[in-house]
Amino acid sequence: MVNPGGDATFVPLSDRVRWTAVLRLLLVVTAAVLWWSGDRDPATARLLAAVGAGHLLLTGALLLARAGRSATRAGLDAGLLLDSVALVVGVHALGGVQAPAAALFALHAAGTTLLTSFRTGVKVAGAHTVAVLCLVQAEATGVLAGGPDAGAFPGGFTGFTALLWATTLGTATFAAVNERELRRRRHDAEVLHRLLADLVGVGDRARVASRLARFAREELPAERALVVLTGEGDRSGEDVALVPAREVDEVLRRAGQEARPVLVDALDPARDPWLARRWPRARGVVVVPLPPEAGRGWLVADLGDARQAVRARGLERRALRALEQAVSHAALALSRAEALEALRRAATLDGLTGVANRRTLDEALARAVADDGAAPLSVALLDVDHFKAVNDRHGHQAGDEVLRAVAAAAASVVREGDLVARYGGEEFAVLLPRTTPAQAQVLVERLRAAVAASSDPRVTCSAGIAGADAGAGAADVLAAADRALYAAKAAGRDRSVVSPGAAARAGAAAAGRPGTPGAPG
Template sequence: MTARAGTAGELVPLAERIGWMLGCRALFVGMLFALWRATGHTHVPALLWAGAGWLAGTALATLPYWTRRTGTGSGPKGAVVALTVGLLGDGVLLIGAWYLLGGLDGPVGYLIVLHEVAVTLLASFRTGTKLAMWYSLLALIVVEAIDARVLDAGPMPSTTLSRLLLYLTVLWVSVLATAGFAAVNERELRRRRYDSEVLRRFGVTLTDGHSPATVSEQLARFPRDELLAHRAVVVVAPAPDGDEPAAPGHAVVVEPTGGGRPVRLHAEAVGSGVLARAIGSGTTTLTARLEPAAGDAWLAELLPGARNLVVVPFGLDQATGALVVEHGRGGRYRSRRVERRMVTTLEQATLHGSLAIGRALLVDRIRAAADRDGLTRLANRGRFDAALAAAFDRAAAGGTGFALIMIDLDHFKRLNDNHGHLVGDQVLRTAARSIAQSCREGDLAARYGGEEFAVIVDGADEEVAVGVAARVHQSIRSADGPVPVTASIGVGVYPGHGATPVEVIKAADAALYRAKESGRDRIVLAGSPAAEPDLPPVDAGVAA
């Protein structure tokens, strides 16, 4: 026993072990009384009454620690001392009974072995071996005292040193066998407790992740930090959101140095090779190496020369993916055997991590839905206002510019009157797709209101803005919708056409008004005259 017993690191709290040892002591004292009676003795010797008193005394000695559990009393050091002294006293009591009841020819020798096994299991295997040493010492003292005629040989006349050594050998074999069994089980319990603790800490860490990429990196770091894996990759492929196409997937690679590296997911990465097999079967897959020719080329590029891989898949409504762990690559990673315990821990961590990734994706979708127009699936007016303010702040801080393109579908009210609102809704959806496909990556297309749309072209000058507007104009004209439509477009650029977002909106809106006043179906740059479109006319009868 040490002073550290009873701390948070102990598998069994010190208070519980004290309770078990008190119960064991009471049992053995009762058995001594029963053996004394069974051997025909009527007079109870002082030794047995001392044993009863010893039981009460050790119980009282540990009372302060028991009261400490309810908020009073002293700390565990006194209880450790009381428990240690109690076990030493148990040895004196049982050796005394062993002497009185015939030594090696009596039944108490069996009680001593049972007491040793009980202490080894209930206290600790270290305590059991120390107590065995104490029993051996006391027994040798008794035998030597008999030989020296200090003690009367009457109670144990046939005990010799050779028989005693044989008995002590049996005692030590019993103790060491029990200690070995206890050590193996304690090691396994400590491993399980460690695994449970690291999974608990990992679960707490996941609460700090507010984006799918952040949670993915936390999951990829887990095997590296807690299980001493060499490298790890988390692959996430979002599922389609209703009618919306799936968002771009991502992967996070954690290198031996511990750094996390985000990677854009290749379109075919989860559709072939070991990732496809693991995700398709839904079970953990072990593979000695990657086969680029068999569909693992993308993963092999992320993990060049990878060996001994564990692929733990996950599947949710929001996404599918996998945690890929490379285990055992030289140095302190000498062991190449993938333990079942490691696989189980990885599976549990992947379960926790995938649920957190799913929640983060769901939050992203909810946020996106809140910022999206329900009919056209473009950004709504609130998202547009926020994006315009952000574009202005970036341009003002960086000394750059941005452009605003205002788009109005020509004769849309007439189209609704002639063809009905269902057709009008379909025309709006078709136009929205055309606008979104014509924008550059990073541009924001939004429904401004009714049949009006707006595009924020970040970091653009007049030439770039007019080029984007021309693509939008042509795309709307050539769209394969229920009814052909055209659009009038006005373009305003910061800072040339306004020093604030409001002024840029007014400039683009004024340019749009001039485009409509000049005959529609054209693009007008703020501050420039309206030009005739160099485009074939759309069938006005159909458009009407």
């Protein structure tokens, strides 16, 4: 009779067995009070004592038994059936179904409904109805000695049945409503817990935003969802988008100012042009602002046709509350991800120029040199000519601007996959994979021209270029490029010099090409 399904997830079976024992004890005590307030017939007292003691012994056995779940459930079901038998005996002894004792059936059915499940309560009410029907018929036909209601069938039974089922169905209805609400709350808690668990190890803002947008689509439910962050750049995708602060729509601005979700039936192209262009036919748009610690941003969801269904089920407020909690969880993850990104930038980038730092260069060069592939590799070291004079004449702030200009010029010239790093002081290094020293010199000359054209005050650069020999280490390549750099300075600065070893290899390769005089044919 006990429902093995969802109700077991709210109240453990062992707790239900214990509380059912409490209910039986309450019934025995109530029967004793009714006897005490009645005629106090000794024979009735003995009968009630025997039935109550036997029933409580059965309950004690169920409590002390160490049976498995199936056996415990079967024992609980058997106990509920025996409750009907014991109640029939007790109610008959206390005056029949028209006496106040008949309310014990309603009390038992209501208690069973609350302690087990509303389905079990309905089944117990059905068992009570059958048991009392048998009792009434037995009294009416003389099989049992009649009480005050003997011969009153069906009138007494009708009133009893109405009381029993009204109590049971009323309790079952309220219990079912309460159980559905508990399931909804548990579902919300579970999905929020899963979201939080998913976000624990995420250290990238884009991935955090994407997970939050998917949560809105899966759990709100929303037809579309998007995390909007203020910023420059082209990172627009299905789940996350950047919008310049000057282009923030009115509905986004209002949600941020009010610090609460904003729900609009449709987007206004005049006041919300950015969102209206992205979602031209959106209906039922909800905007939830991110907390300030996560930066300026919003979760935007398009409920679409689902909005009416959400309102019809009365879930809109609950869904929005869950969405706000999800945004709060995601805000913490966004803050953490931003801090991690800042740490990564600090660990890998030079704070003044924004290019890679020396540590990043050393690690990248060590990996490239350790690769035994046949692709060539070159390294260029650049030094700003007469940089000390720039600081002495224009000040250190001007010198910092020159270094930033050199880094920006180098970053604008190099190719994807190349690495620009600050080597130290006014020196920069460029790691050029899949590039011969001769090809590297062409690129370095373009870089030097870009530096001369973009720096203010105008500066020039000297450069040394070296290629990676087979078996050479990272320190060997840097040492060769450094020697070439000093050679460029000694030759008058404002030029690039290829390491002699690299130049010799390039000449040998040219001499060995087919068709070149002296080369093998």
